[in-house]
Amino acid sequence: MPMSHNQPNPLFNRNPSSAADEVNRSQASRSIDYEYVSVPVLVIGAGAAGARTAIELTENGMETLVIGKRDHGDAHTTWAAGGINAALGNLDSDDDWRIHAADTLKEGHFVNDPMAVETVTKAMPDRLHELARWGTPFDRTDDGRINQRYFGAQSFRRTAFVGDRTGEALLDTLIKRAKSLNIPYRENVLVTELLADDNRVYGAVAVNLETAKFILFEAAHVVLAAGGYSALYGRHSSRDDENTADGPALAYRAGANLLDLEFVQFHPTGMVGDRYSDEWDGRLVTEAVRGEGGRLYNSDGERFMERYSPNQLELDARDVVARAIATEISEGRGTDNGGVYLDISHRDAAFIRERLPRMYERFQRLGVDISKQPIEVAPTAHYSMGGVDIDWTTGRTAVDRLYAVGETTAGVHGANRLGGNSLxxxxxxxxxxxEHIVDLDAEMPTMPNKVRAHAERVMHSLVACTDTDGDVSPSALIADLRGVMDEHAGIIRDAETLWSGFETIREIRDRTTSLRIEGGLTSDDFELAVDLSFMLTVTEGVLRGALKREESRGAHFRSDFPETHESWRQNILYTQTDTGPALWHRDVARPTPEIESAIDEGYELEYHLLE
Structure with a gap:
């Protein structure tokens, strides 16, 4: 019997565990066919973060399984084109990890977790050389050292690169390394819920998107590496089925805390669809174009960054450049297609083809020779600085044996990410x-009977979701959600638009009672419905956090509170309670004296070196 469209859909209940237990209890005694998989460590997500975690575990003798909802190697990492940061000092010998940390904290407007920043910046020279040993073909200087370029807000040339396809090259390297270690991988597997009880994770419920068969994963440890949530926005740099908030939503529903969800980075230079077609709308034009000397002009031919940032110009922080472009467009100095111009044609054509091969080839296919013509660009949602709150010495969440890595997490980037720091x-x-998991007891826990019973009820409820008599498609609700976020929680925000957006998101959630999912568990509709459930969970957190933070800081700009206030040098945590979501504050720790000294020394990018 189909689920009535007046009946709450369990995918969209704010407490999915209780929803699964309440829906179709009569089905609980019926058997349901599923595959059972037991593994010491389950890694959910197969981009760079998941792959590197699995490599470390396997090299140290820990049995690991990596699962992803796409084909092996098809991950968002490939879109991180411009480079990866490490203070090697190959071109600027004064650079070191302390200055890298200071740049990261300044770009993050000092709400970063200092331990996270120190952990990443101090380790990166070793990690970069490791990638080179494993085969990443970094561009080299004439004397054979790894080459480095400027990225926005970097005091020195610190960004190592493989042309403008660094993420792709890095992921290829990690996948080859993983395959050489025979790390098992399962593709086209969609995780719908983590299984946790008494503050411990036991595994996950998933669906094989090719066979429609359920999988019950039992694990001693679970690592979430499932990306961020920038695709909550209609105009974003990811593919539509990436960064749909899977990782943060799964963690939150299992009992973990989320952190600083209001901080979403809008990259200054996304392609403008009206000129290049909807397929390319919002897709990233790598910061490497500006790092190699690209300049921004408005429709009047003005190099407008001279007004907003006369010293750092196009290589100021991403939030500064994105707001400048948005201002130029809103004040009528944008192009007919709603963008501005990015021009690198003053550089030699051979230099452009060598340093920006992917950009050159992409625009050639679209009829634009970037060595002769400008590109039209506008800001695009690109990266979520917020995410799961973790201990940065171990990766642990508030749920025992549950870890998070990569863009699923929050802390290292603060209010705005320094370009080149994501990889x-x-x-x-x-x-x-x-390393941390290897040092722990890997003995398999016994999944409690009530947890296994709950998992089976989840499977029954998911089957029921595909048998509904509603008249609203998941894709339509996702489009509406993204429209709300574009309009109400974009680059410039205020209380009135945020509240209006929050109420509209509530209405969208209410409309899920009329959802229609056609084609069963292997259908696009089913996958989109799961994505929508994740997106709604995190969208409400973004709006709540943006309303709560009554100041402007980094990527969060409130026109009704345009100043930055020291009293708001705090993190906002988003927590699930018995009565619903709750927000609370936490003070930010101070950096170590080593990093504070680098901040006090006041290093800053000198743009004239590019002239």
């Missing part, structure tokens, strides 16, 4: 988490 974070913390 750095993945390889550093993948090793840290792997």
């Amino acid at each position: 750095a974070e993945t390889v550093v913390m993948g090793k840290v988490v792997g």
Whole structure:
């Protein structure tokens, strides 16, 4: 019998565990066919963070299984094109990890976790050389050292690169390393819920998207490496089925805390769809274009960053450049397609083809020769600084034996991410988490009977979700959700628009009672419905956090509170309670004296070196 469209859909209940227990209790005694998999460590997500974690575990003798909802190697890591940071000092000998840490904290407007920043910046030279040993073909200087370029807000040339396809090259390296270690991997597996009880995780419920068969994973440890939530926005740099908040939502529902969800980075230079087609709308034009000397102009031909940042110009912090572009467009100095111009044609054509091969080839296919013509760009949602709250010495969440790595987490980037730090974070913390788990007892727990029974009820409820008589498609609700976030929680925010957006999101949640999922568990509709449930969970947290933070800091700009206030040098945590979501504050720790001294020394990028 189909689920009535007036009946709450268990995917969208704010307490999914109780929802699964309440829906169709009469089905609990019926058998349901599922595969049972037991493994010491389950890694959910197969991008750079998940791969590096699995490598560390396997090299130290820990049995590990990596699962992903896409084909092996098809991960968002490949879109991190411009480079990866490490204070090697190969081009600027004065650079060191302390200055890298100071730049990261300044870019994060000092709400970063100082331990996270120190952990990443101090380890990165070793991690970069490790990647080179494993085969990453970094660009080299004439004398054979790893080459480095400027990225925005970096005091020195610190960003190592493989042309403008660094993420792809790095992930290829990690996957080859994983395959050489025979690390098992299962693709096209969608995790719908983590199984936790009494503050401990026991595994996960998942669906094989090719066969429609359920999988019950039992694990001694679970590592979430499932990405962030920038695709809550309609205009974003990811593919539509990436960064849909899977990792943070799964962790939150299992009992972990989320942190600083209001901080979403809008990359200054996304492609403008009206010119290049909807397929390319919002796709990233790597910061490497500006790092190699690209300049921004408005429709009047002004190099407008001279007004907003006369010293650092196009290589100021991403939040500064994104707001400048948004201001130019809103004040009528944008292009007819709603963007501005990014021009690197003053550089030699051979230099552009060598240093920016992917950008050159992409735009050539679209009829634009970037060695002769400008590109039209506008800001695009690109990265979520918020995410799961973890202990940065171990990767642990508030749930025992549950860990998080990569963009699923929060802490290292603060209020705004320093370009080139995302790939750095993945390889550093993948090793840290792997080392920590190896030192723990790997004895398999016995999954409590009530947890296994709950898992089976979850499976029954998911089957029931695909048999509904509603008239609303998941894709339509996702489009509406993204429209709300674009309009109400974008680059510039205020209380009135945020409250309005919050109420509209509540209405979208209410409309899920009329959801129609056609085609069963292997259908696009089913996957989109699961994505929508994750997106709604985290969207409410973003809006609540943005309303709570009554100041402007980094990527969070409130037009009704345009100043930054020292009293708000705090993190906002988002917690699940018996009565619903709750917000609370936590003071930010101070950096170590080593890092504070580097901050006091006042290093800053000198743009004239690019002229």
